[in-house]
Amino acid sequence: MENNTLHIDQLKSSFNKIDKITIQDLFDFYNQFEDSIKRTTIDWRIHQLTEKGILHRISRGVYSVSEREVEKFEPEVSQSLKQLSRMVLKKFPFIDVCLWSTRWLNEFMLHQPGKFYTILEVENDAMEAVFYELSAKRKDVFLNPSEEIMNKYVINAKEPILIIKLVTEAPTTKVGSVKTSTLEKILVDIQCEPAVYATFQGAEMNNIYQNAFEKYHLNEVGMLRYAKRRGRKEKIKTLIGSLEK
Structure with missing residues (x-):
């Protein structure tokens, strides 16, 4: 029944060679089957189609069908991140960690920062233990730094590692043996912690949101679910909604 209202086969056939599908395109498509179809109905069908993976969002009000090959965000995990991951997991093999670098945001930015941070997210109960272990072996390790610490010390550190609490059920992924952050998670995190991510x-x-949504296929539903866990769903939703077509 749902396929009869969504007309998935016809939709794929009509748009599989078109790079960008607008809301008006979808309105015209469904108007073939139902006269005087309402905009609210179109919005609901877009929601259903994106949930099913038939459509993916390119930017605000612009979509493409899933057959179109879309670039996925695949960060380059440096040797230093791999070594740090091995070091932590060797000492703490049973804890949950997530590693990423703020360098990965460069491709989305207009002004390129000269300083990058390694973000080591650790489950809450293990944060201090990991901090003391790393501090004994290397310099410039900071535990849950405040805005004051960021401005006084982190900004002058050569290769700072920031140990931050890993939110439960955060959308992570694996690159090789390194557990790291999805782009969706990074986009939410930089909005949630302005003191730590002041540069962004x-x-x-x-700029970062606009370019990320234009370049990569992002799971907006999962992103908003994570934002809700962080108490920022409405802010993130508004930010996404404000992106230019």
């Missing part, structure tokens, strides 16, 4: 605030935040 303001107009630069809009």
Whole structure:
């Protein structure tokens, strides 16, 4: 019954060679089957189609069918991240960690920062133990740094490692043996912690979101689910909604 209203086969056939599908395109498509179809109905069908993976969102109000080959975000995990991962997991083999670098955001930014941070997210109960272990072996390790610590010390550190609490059920992925962050998670995190990610605030935040959504296929539903866990769902939803077509 649902396929009869969504007309999935016809939709794929009509749009599989088209790079960008607008809401008006979808309105015209469904108007073939139902006269005077409402915009709210179109919005609901877009939601259903994106949930099913038939459509994916390119930018605000612009979609493509899933047959179109879309670039996926695949960060380059450096040797230093691999070594850090091995070091932590060798000492703490049973804890949950997530490693990523703020360098990965460079491709989305207008102004390129000269300083990058390694983010080591650790489950809450193990944060201090990991901090003391790493501090004994290397410099510039900071535990859950405040805005003051960021401005006084982290900004002047050569290769800072920031140990931050890993939110439960965060959307992570694996690159080789390294557990790391999805782009969706990074986009939410930089909005949730402005003191830590000060470089990416303001107009630069809009650049990052705009370029990320234009370049990569992002799981918006999963992203908003994670944002809800962080108490930022409405802010993230508004930010995504404000992106230019």
